[in-house]
Amino acid sequence: MKLIIPMAGSGKRMRPHTLTVPKPLIPIAGRPMVQHLVEDICAMSVHKIEEIGFIIGVNFGKEAEENLLNIAKNAGAKGKIFYQEQALGTAHAALCAGPMLEGKIIIAFSDTLFRGQVTIDENKDGIIWVQKVADPKAFGVVKLDENHFVTDFIEKPAQFVSDLAIIGIYYLKDGAVLKKEMQRLVDNDLKEKGEYQLTNALENMKQKGTRFTVAEVSEWLDCGNKEATLLTNKRMLETKPQANIPRSAEVKNAVLIQPCHIGENVKIINSVVGPYVSIGAGTALNNSVVSDSIIQAGSSLKNAIVSCSMMGNNAHYEGRTMNINIGDYSILKPEDGK
CATH class of the missing domain: 3.90.550.10 (Spore Coat Polysaccharide Biosynthesis Protein SpsA; Chain A)
Known part of the structure:
Protein backbone atom coordinates (compact mmCIF):
# COMPACT_ATOMS: atom_id res chain seq x y z
CA MET A 1 0.00 0.00 0.00
CA CYS A 223 -7.65 23.47 9.75
CA GLY A 224 -8.57 26.14 7.21
CA ASN A 225 -8.21 29.16 9.49
CA LYS A 226 -7.27 30.10 13.04
CA GLU A 227 -10.68 29.38 14.59
CA ALA A 228 -11.06 26.02 12.85
CA THR A 229 -7.50 25.04 13.80
CA LEU A 230 -8.11 25.80 17.46
CA LEU A 231 -11.29 23.71 17.40
CA THR A 232 -9.34 20.84 15.82
CA ASN A 233 -6.65 21.20 18.48
CA LYS A 234 -9.40 20.92 21.11
CA ARG A 235 -10.91 17.81 19.54
CA MET A 236 -7.51 16.14 19.15
CA LEU A 237 -6.68 16.79 22.79
CA GLU A 238 -10.07 15.36 23.79
CA THR A 239 -9.88 12.21 21.69
CA LYS A 240 -6.20 11.26 21.49
CA PRO A 241 -4.30 10.07 24.59
CA GLN A 242 -1.80 12.69 25.74
CA ALA A 243 1.63 11.96 27.18
CA ASN A 244 2.43 12.86 30.75
CA ILE A 245 4.14 16.14 31.47
CA PRO A 246 7.78 15.56 30.44
CA ARG A 247 10.42 15.44 33.16
CA SER A 248 12.29 18.25 31.44
CA ALA A 249 9.35 20.63 32.01
CA GLU A 250 9.47 23.03 34.94
CA VAL A 251 6.08 23.67 36.57
CA LYS A 252 6.06 25.90 39.68
CA ASN A 253 3.08 27.40 41.49
CA ALA A 254 0.95 26.58 38.48
CA VAL A 255 -2.38 24.94 37.69
CA LEU A 256 -2.80 22.68 34.65
CA ILE A 257 -6.37 22.01 33.55
CA GLN A 258 -6.44 18.99 31.25
CA PRO A 259 -6.52 18.14 28.45
CA CYS A 260 -3.31 19.88 27.44
CA HIS A 261 -0.12 19.09 25.58
CA ILE A 262 3.10 20.24 27.25
CA GLY A 263 6.34 19.96 25.23
CA GLU A 264 9.89 19.26 26.37
CA ASN A 265 11.71 21.93 28.41
CA VAL A 266 8.60 24.06 28.87
CA LYS A 267 8.56 26.42 31.87
CA ILE A 268 5.23 27.29 33.51
CA ILE A 269 5.60 29.64 36.48
CA ASN A 270 2.79 31.29 38.50
CA SER A 271 0.32 30.50 35.74
CA VAL A 272 -2.92 28.70 34.91
CA VAL A 273 -2.88 26.64 31.73
CA GLY A 274 -5.84 24.89 30.13
CA PRO A 275 -8.06 23.45 29.11
CA TYR A 276 -7.29 22.75 25.44
CA VAL A 277 -3.81 24.25 25.32
CA SER A 278 -0.84 22.96 23.31
CA ILE A 279 2.57 24.34 24.25
CA GLY A 280 5.65 23.68 22.11
CA ALA A 281 9.12 22.72 23.32
CA GLY A 282 11.17 25.36 25.11
CA THR A 283 8.31 27.82 25.63
CA ALA A 284 8.07 29.81 28.88
CA LEU A 285 4.89 31.07 30.59
CA ASN A 286 5.14 33.42 33.55
CA ASN A 287 2.33 34.99 35.55
CA SER A 288 -0.21 34.20 32.81
CA VAL A 289 -3.53 32.50 32.18
CA VAL A 290 -3.96 30.55 28.94
CA SER A 291 -6.89 28.54 27.56
CA ASP A 292 -8.01 27.19 24.17
CA SER A 293 -4.72 28.14 22.52
CA ILE A 294 -1.70 26.90 20.59
CA ILE A 295 1.72 28.29 21.52
CA GLN A 296 4.54 26.93 19.42
CA ALA A 297 8.18 26.24 20.29
CA GLY A 298 10.66 28.67 21.83
CA SER A 299 8.08 31.33 22.65
CA SER A 300 7.24 33.24 25.82
CA LEU A 301 4.15 34.69 27.46
CA LYS A 302 4.38 37.03 30.45
CA ASN A 303 1.82 38.93 32.54
CA ALA A 304 -0.98 38.07 30.13
CA ILE A 305 -4.41 36.48 29.92
CA VAL A 306 -5.04 34.91 26.52
CA SER A 307 -7.71 32.66 25.11
CA CYS A 308 -8.59 31.36 21.64
CA SER A 309 -5.13 32.39 20.48
CA MET A 310 -2.23 31.16 18.35
CA MET A 311 1.43 32.09 18.75
CA GLY A 312 4.14 30.98 16.33
CA ASN A 313 7.68 29.81 17.01
CA ASN A 314 10.04 32.12 18.91
CA ALA A 315 7.25 34.66 19.44
CA HIS A 316 7.09 36.78 22.60
CA TYR A 317 4.07 38.45 24.15
CA GLU A 318 3.86 40.52 27.29
CA GLY A 319 0.98 42.52 28.48
CA ARG A 320 -2.79 42.39 28.75
CA THR A 321 -5.88 40.32 28.17
CA MET A 322 -6.26 39.62 24.46
CA ASN A 323 -7.20 37.22 21.72
CA ILE A 324 -3.95 37.07 19.74
CA ASN A 325 -2.73 35.58 16.49
CA ILE A 326 0.99 36.25 16.00
CA GLY A 327 3.47 34.46 13.82
CA ASP A 328 7.08 33.33 14.19
CA TYR A 329 9.67 35.71 15.65
CA SER A 330 7.06 38.32 16.64
CA ILE A 331 7.44 40.47 19.78
CA LEU A 332 4.49 42.26 21.41
CA LYS A 333 4.92 44.05 24.73
CA PRO A 334 3.63 47.24 26.37
CA GLU A 335 5.50 50.49 25.96
CA ASP A 336 7.67 51.57 28.90
CA GLY A 337 5.65 53.14 31.66
CA LYS A 338 2.30 51.86 30.43
Missing part, protein backbone atom coordinates in the same frame (compact mmCIF):
# COMPACT_ATOMS: atom_id res chain seq x y z
CA LYS A 2 1.16 3.51 -0.86
CA LEU A 3 -0.01 6.80 0.61
CA ILE A 4 0.08 10.01 -1.45
CA ILE A 5 -0.44 13.34 0.31
CA PRO A 6 -0.91 16.47 -1.84
CA MET A 7 0.03 19.48 0.28
CA ALA A 8 1.50 22.16 -1.99
CA GLY A 9 -0.99 24.92 -1.15
CA SER A 10 0.30 28.16 0.36
CA GLY A 11 -2.20 28.24 3.27
CA LYS A 12 -3.08 31.91 2.86
CA ARG A 13 -6.00 31.74 5.32
CA MET A 14 -3.59 30.59 8.04
CA ARG A 15 -1.24 33.55 7.77
CA PRO A 16 0.87 34.76 9.55
CA HIS A 17 1.75 31.20 10.63
CA THR A 18 2.21 29.89 7.09
CA LEU A 19 4.62 32.67 6.14
CA THR A 20 7.43 30.67 7.76
CA VAL A 21 6.03 27.15 8.22
CA PRO A 22 4.06 25.13 5.62
CA LYS A 23 0.50 24.71 6.83
CA PRO A 24 0.63 20.87 7.12
CA LEU A 25 3.55 21.19 9.56
CA ILE A 26 1.75 23.50 11.98
CA PRO A 27 1.40 21.56 15.26
CA ILE A 28 -1.99 20.39 16.46
CA ALA A 29 -2.05 18.80 19.94
CA GLY A 30 1.74 18.59 19.89
CA ARG A 31 2.26 17.04 16.44
CA PRO A 32 2.17 18.44 12.89
CA MET A 33 -1.29 18.11 11.36
CA VAL A 34 0.10 15.95 8.54
CA GLN A 35 1.58 13.57 11.12
CA HIS A 36 -1.88 13.05 12.64
CA LEU A 37 -3.17 12.23 9.15
CA VAL A 38 -0.37 9.74 8.47
CA GLU A 39 -0.85 8.01 11.82
CA ASP A 40 -4.62 7.72 11.41
CA ILE A 41 -4.40 6.30 7.89
CA CYS A 42 -1.68 3.83 8.88
CA ALA A 43 -3.94 2.67 11.73
CA MET A 44 -6.90 1.95 9.44
CA SER A 45 -4.92 0.19 6.70
CA VAL A 46 -5.01 -3.59 6.93
CA HIS A 47 -1.63 -3.86 5.24
CA LYS A 48 1.46 -1.85 6.03
CA ILE A 49 1.94 1.49 4.29
CA GLU A 50 5.26 0.92 2.49
CA GLU A 51 5.73 4.32 0.85
CA ILE A 52 4.48 7.83 1.61
CA GLY A 53 4.75 10.50 -1.07
CA PHE A 54 4.45 14.17 -0.09
CA ILE A 55 3.55 16.57 -2.91
CA ILE A 56 4.83 19.97 -1.82
CA GLY A 57 5.48 23.46 -3.14
CA VAL A 58 8.90 24.28 -4.53
CA ASN A 59 9.48 26.84 -1.77
CA PHE A 60 8.86 24.59 1.25
CA GLY A 61 12.59 24.35 2.00
CA LYS A 62 15.01 21.66 3.09
CA GLU A 63 13.97 21.68 6.76
CA ALA A 64 10.33 21.03 5.87
CA GLU A 65 11.33 18.21 3.52
CA GLU A 66 13.46 16.58 6.23
CA ASN A 67 10.57 16.84 8.70
CA LEU A 68 8.23 15.13 6.24
CA LEU A 69 10.69 12.32 5.52
CA ASN A 70 11.06 11.77 9.28
CA ILE A 71 7.27 11.54 9.65
CA ALA A 72 7.27 8.78 7.03
CA LYS A 73 10.22 7.04 8.69
CA ASN A 74 8.53 7.10 12.10
CA ALA A 75 5.48 5.50 10.48
CA GLY A 76 7.68 2.66 9.19
CA ALA A 77 7.48 3.81 5.57
CA LYS A 78 9.84 5.18 2.94
CA GLY A 79 9.24 8.87 2.36
CA LYS A 80 9.37 10.50 -1.06
CA ILE A 81 9.16 14.17 -2.03
CA PHE A 82 7.44 15.42 -5.19
CA TYR A 83 6.90 19.01 -6.32
CA GLN A 84 3.86 20.80 -7.70
CA GLU A 85 5.15 23.95 -9.34
CA GLN A 86 1.73 25.37 -10.22
CA ALA A 87 -1.61 25.12 -8.47
CA LEU A 88 -3.60 23.53 -11.29
CA GLY A 89 -6.09 21.44 -9.32
CA THR A 90 -6.42 18.25 -7.33
CA ALA A 91 -5.86 15.86 -10.25
CA HIS A 92 -2.74 17.76 -11.32
CA ALA A 93 -1.45 17.62 -7.74
CA ALA A 94 -1.89 13.85 -7.43
CA LEU A 95 -0.36 13.35 -10.88
CA CYS A 96 2.85 14.98 -9.63
CA ALA A 97 3.47 11.74 -7.71
CA GLY A 98 3.28 9.78 -10.98
CA PRO A 99 5.91 7.13 -10.11
CA MET A 100 3.79 6.06 -7.11
CA LEU A 101 0.52 5.76 -9.04
CA GLU A 102 0.40 1.99 -9.45
CA GLY A 103 -1.08 -0.82 -7.40
CA LYS A 104 -3.07 -0.10 -4.25
CA ILE A 105 -2.93 3.56 -3.23
CA ILE A 106 -4.52 6.02 -0.83
CA ILE A 107 -4.68 9.72 -1.71
CA ALA A 108 -5.28 11.97 1.30
CA PHE A 109 -5.17 15.75 1.21
CA SER A 110 -3.03 17.09 4.02
CA ASP A 111 -5.56 19.15 5.97
CA THR A 112 -8.11 16.31 6.10
CA LEU A 113 -8.23 15.23 9.74
CA PHE A 114 -11.06 13.00 10.86
CA ARG A 115 -12.49 10.81 13.57
CA GLY A 116 -14.19 7.49 13.00
CA GLN A 117 -13.64 3.76 12.98
CA VAL A 118 -12.84 2.97 9.36
CA THR A 119 -11.11 -0.13 7.96
CA ILE A 120 -10.06 -0.24 4.32
CA ASP A 121 -11.56 -3.12 2.34
CA GLU A 122 -8.80 -3.59 -0.22
CA ASN A 123 -11.02 -5.81 -2.38
CA LYS A 124 -13.13 -2.79 -3.37
CA ASP A 125 -12.31 -1.01 -6.64
CA GLY A 126 -12.35 2.32 -4.86
CA ILE A 127 -13.50 3.96 -1.63
CA ILE A 128 -14.41 7.61 -1.11
CA TRP A 129 -14.35 9.00 2.45
CA VAL A 130 -17.44 11.08 3.23
CA GLN A 131 -19.32 12.77 6.04
CA LYS A 132 -22.94 13.80 6.26
CA VAL A 133 -23.26 17.59 6.32
CA ALA A 134 -26.18 19.88 7.03
CA ASP A 135 -25.59 22.14 4.02
CA PRO A 136 -23.97 20.31 1.08
CA LYS A 137 -23.97 23.36 -1.20
CA ALA A 138 -20.39 24.21 -0.21
CA PHE A 139 -18.98 20.73 -0.89
CA GLY A 140 -18.42 18.12 -3.50
CA VAL A 141 -20.84 15.27 -2.79
CA VAL A 142 -21.57 11.74 -3.96
CA LYS A 143 -24.91 10.12 -4.73
CA LEU A 144 -25.39 6.41 -4.00
CA ASP A 145 -27.60 3.65 -5.35
CA GLU A 146 -29.48 1.12 -3.22
CA ASN A 147 -26.33 -1.02 -2.94
CA HIS A 148 -24.25 1.94 -1.69
CA PHE A 149 -22.21 2.30 -4.85
CA VAL A 150 -21.49 5.80 -6.15
CA THR A 151 -23.69 6.81 -9.07
CA ASP A 152 -22.72 10.50 -9.33
CA PHE A 153 -20.05 12.97 -8.28
CA ILE A 154 -21.55 16.46 -7.92
CA GLU A 155 -19.50 19.59 -7.17
CA LYS A 156 -21.26 22.11 -4.86
CA PRO A 157 -24.84 21.27 -5.86
CA ALA A 158 -27.25 24.22 -6.02
CA GLN A 159 -30.17 21.86 -5.34
CA PHE A 160 -30.13 19.01 -2.82
CA VAL A 161 -29.01 15.69 -4.30
CA SER A 162 -27.02 14.22 -1.41
CA ASP A 163 -25.66 15.17 2.01
CA LEU A 164 -22.56 12.95 1.72
CA ALA A 165 -19.68 15.41 1.39
CA ILE A 166 -16.32 14.19 0.04
CA ILE A 167 -13.69 14.92 2.72
CA GLY A 168 -10.56 14.40 0.60
CA ILE A 169 -9.42 10.80 1.18
CA TYR A 170 -9.59 8.13 -1.54
CA TYR A 171 -8.57 4.47 -1.87
CA LEU A 172 -7.91 2.96 -5.32
CA LYS A 173 -7.15 -0.70 -5.93
CA ASP A 174 -5.36 0.15 -9.17
CA GLY A 175 -3.51 3.45 -9.11
CA ALA A 176 -2.41 3.07 -12.74
CA VAL A 177 -6.01 3.41 -13.93
CA LEU A 178 -6.39 6.65 -12.02
CA LYS A 179 -3.07 7.91 -13.38
CA LYS A 180 -4.25 7.26 -16.93
CA GLU A 181 -7.48 9.19 -16.39
CA MET A 182 -5.74 12.14 -14.71
CA GLN A 183 -3.17 12.27 -17.51
CA ARG A 184 -6.03 12.27 -20.01
CA LEU A 185 -7.47 15.39 -18.36
CA VAL A 186 -4.12 17.19 -18.59
CA ASP A 187 -3.30 16.05 -22.14
CA ASN A 188 -6.68 17.21 -23.42
CA ASP A 189 -6.79 20.33 -21.21
CA LEU A 190 -10.08 19.20 -19.66
CA LYS A 191 -10.53 21.68 -16.82
CA GLU A 192 -13.41 22.53 -14.55
CA LYS A 193 -13.41 26.05 -13.13
CA GLY A 194 -9.88 26.48 -14.46
CA GLU A 195 -8.42 23.37 -12.78
CA TYR A 196 -7.92 19.65 -13.37
CA GLN A 197 -10.28 17.98 -10.89
CA LEU A 198 -9.68 14.58 -9.30
CA THR A 199 -13.42 13.89 -9.17
CA ASN A 200 -13.58 14.24 -12.98
CA ALA A 201 -10.97 11.49 -13.30
CA LEU A 202 -12.96 9.35 -10.85
CA GLU A 203 -16.14 9.97 -12.85
CA ASN A 204 -14.40 8.77 -16.01
CA MET A 205 -13.25 5.65 -14.17
CA LYS A 206 -16.81 5.02 -12.97
CA GLN A 207 -18.19 5.32 -16.48
CA LYS A 208 -15.65 2.72 -17.63
CA GLY A 209 -16.65 0.20 -14.96
CA THR A 210 -14.87 1.08 -11.71
CA ARG A 211 -17.26 0.68 -8.78
CA PHE A 212 -16.81 3.14 -5.93
CA THR A 213 -18.26 2.77 -2.47
CA VAL A 214 -17.97 5.11 0.53
CA ALA A 215 -16.53 5.11 4.04
CA GLU A 216 -18.40 7.44 6.37
CA VAL A 217 -16.50 9.22 9.16
CA SER A 218 -18.11 10.48 12.35
CA GLU A 219 -16.26 13.79 12.40
CA TRP A 220 -14.38 15.86 9.82
CA LEU A 221 -11.92 18.31 11.32
CA ASP A 222 -10.84 21.42 9.46
